[in-house]
Amino acid sequence: MIETDVLVVGGSAGGILAALSAKKTYKDKKVTVVRMTKKVMVPCGIPYIFGTLKDTAKNVIPDSMLTNAGIDIIIDEVLKIDKDNNLAVTRENGEIKYDKMIMATGSLPLMPTFIPGYDIENVYPIKKDEDYLKIVQESINNANDIVVIGGGFIGVEMAEQIKALDKNVTLIEIADKLLWQAFDAEYSDMVEAIIKQKGVVIKTNTKVTKILGETKVEGVELENGEIVKADIVILGMGVVPNTKLAKETGIKLNEKGAIVVDEYMRTSAANIFAVGDCAEKKCFFTRKNVPILLASTAANEAKIAGVNVFNLRLVKENKGTISAFSTKIYDTAFAAAGLTEVQAKKEGFDIVIGEFSTMDKHPGSLPNAKSIKMKLIFSRYSGVIIGAQISGGESVGEMINILSLAIQKGLTASELNTFQTATHPLLTASPVSYPINSAALDALSKM
Template sequence: MIETDILVIGGSAGGILTATTARRMYPDKKVVMVRKNKTVMVPCGIPYIFGTLYDTAKNRIPDEMVKNAGVELIIDEVISVDKDKKVAVLKSGEEIKWDKLVLATGSLPVIPKWLPGHDLENVFPIIKDEEYLANMLNKLQDIKDVVIIGGGFIGVEFAEQLSKAGKQVTLVEIANKILWQAFDDEIAAIAEQDLESNGVTLKLGEKVKAILGNGKVEAVELESGEKINAQAVILSMGVVPNTELAQQLGLDLTRKGAIVVDEYMRTSAPDIFAVGDCAVKRDCFTNRHVPILLASTAAMEARIAAANLYGIRLIRENRGTVSAFSTKIFNKTYGVAGIIERFAKEDGFDYIVGKAATMDRHPGSLPGASKVEVKLIFSRNSGVLIGGQIVGGDSVGEMINILSLAIQKGITANELSTMQVATHPLVTASPIAYPINAAALDALVKICNR
């Protein structure tokens, strides 16, 4: 029997960071991490295997990070856990005795077993396994027509990458807009225009009735009766928490199957924690459960769990999940943090919107300059920032991180409008038109003149 102080089950972002942070926080403790897969894929990098990298090996998270931290890595599968005896049993038959347990079991793709043809050859759910993805890459090489079902981030990114790879791509989304859960309609419309102008066919407000074919995919039939030629179908219909072990342990779960945790990632059982996609996420404004399954969120949760395994050492301000996203579609970057206007309206927030548009270099005639559009949402009475959306060049990726921190800290329109920024002609917007300052000022004027 192997004995350890801390056992982490799962080896993607949440598991890796929990294990390595625990070693730093508790250098006298032994940490063991068990994962099923021989290698680990960068989850958000998976679409880019198919249009930029063309090699699964280039999308690996290296094991050196874990091993160099002094974490013992075991490639195996945990098939059962006894929470009273504190023993985990591996598929190989080996047993691990633990003192603290962290579940970082991640999520599983939604596979629509109700959909006729879901099991045909060349129907690909997105599975985070290198061998599977390498086989998928190989099969897609000689395929021309691809249908993607689902217009969230992964579906849109696959559409962009496969289009770059020379495929004829059709994306089918049941909602009337792509990325509708993350962005307001005017931002989503920009992404739609970019996809269509680069040859991607969008079928919005459409439901798939069946995947057709004789053993292998030949077409996709919509509820409208339209049939779309397809040699392959990619299922990008979301994911669900992987909580098989949590159910076996009798842990409290939400109605949708996520593990219930407190501010410190503690589950309903003593000495058992959960981080990442398998753990519940709560909106930072409404405290409702939200399906925000991101590696960046898992990383934050991992740091919290690891620091507090043996007592609460770092007090956490309970702000919940800020829902910060970013993506790049062809030449534009999109970022969002906090609540979007549509949901603010639905939830009854009294809010003010501030907007600004400028170039991200000064002067805008410099090479590489891009237009940046910012939309900020503030509480009308307090002036506190509750949400932000940005579209533009590569600088969007870091600007949205500024807004994420501002939301977490309750920064106001006045504070953002007077935020002191470092600017330079070659790397930022002008100091007299810095987009976050300008959008905050636009909102502040409305608040002061109401």
């Protein structure tokens, strides 16, 4: 029998950071990670395997992160958990005795069982498994016509990367906008325009009714009767929590099938925590359950669980999911945090919008300068920021992190208008027109 102080089940972003946080906090404790895959993929880097990296090996998280910290890794599958006796039963290594467990079993691709043909050859959901992704990559390289179903981040990024290989790509989304869960219409429209300009065929407000082919894909049939030719179908329709093991253990799940946790990431089972995609997410603003499954969110939860696994040291730090996103579509970055304007109004918030556009270098005539477009959403009477959306150059990726912290800390339009910035001609917008300050000032003028 193997014995350990902390057993982490799952080895992607949540599992890695949970193990590292536990080991750094409780240096004398033995920490062990059990995972099913020999190598761990960078989750958000998977689309870029196909068009940019062209090699799965370039998208691997090195095990040295764990082993250099003194953490043991076991490649195996946990089949059963005896929560009363603190035992995990594995397929190859028998029983593992633990004092504390952190479940980080992640998520599984949503399989559209309601679409006939979803299970024929050359229909590929996106899985975080290197051997599987090599098969997908080889198939894409040998194909000409690819249909991507789903216009969220994975679908959009997959479409962009596959198009870079000079393939015929059709992106199909059942909603009326791409990335509609993260952005308001004006930003979604920008994304769509960029992708269309690069030659991707986009079909929004479109439902796939059947994937055609006797044994392997030949095309997809749409609700209007149109048939789109396809050698491969990529499923980017979202993910669901991977909680079969938790359910069989008797751990409480919510109505969406995610593990119920408190603010310290504790489950209903004594000595068992859960983090990442398998754990439930509550909206920062409304406390409603939300299906926001992000590696960055998993990382935050993992740090809370790891530090608190033996003693509660981080008190009430998990205040809910802010839903911070960023992506880059060709040469334009897009990012969002918090509520969109549509979501805020739907939830009943009385809001004020602050907007501003400028260049990300000063003067704007400098090489590689790009236009920044920013939209900030504030509560009208308190002035507290509740949402942000940005498009522009690469500085967008860090500005949204500033705004995510501003949301987390409840900063006001006045505070954002006067917050002090470090600016440089080659790195940022001008200090007289820094977009966060200026968009906040625009909102203040409307309050």
